[in-house]
Amino acid sequence: MPASQDIKGVIVHVAEIIIDELKLKDVTADTFNPDMDLVDELGIDSMDLATIALVLQDEYKITIDENDYPKLKTIRLIAAYIEEKITMKN
16 A cells, blocks of 8 residues: 555545455445444444454554444544554554
8 A cells, every 4th residue: 555645545445445345235435435334334243343454454554453443433434543543653
């Protein structure tokens, strides 16, 4: 992942990861609502979230604390979290 990738690029990439990991049909990264509540509206459970967090950690070379999982409710929030982690790391 390019370090200079903007937040919109991170949102699209996170959406791609979630679509791939959850095997979602009839949705693309461009049509995925970044403000959809992943738990309440999409119905992902804690195991899905943990899997997604592991993939994101590998992809972005960051650490996602388990205590932060409840904050990661939408793709937009996840992207902002990733941006913050990358900024803190640099």
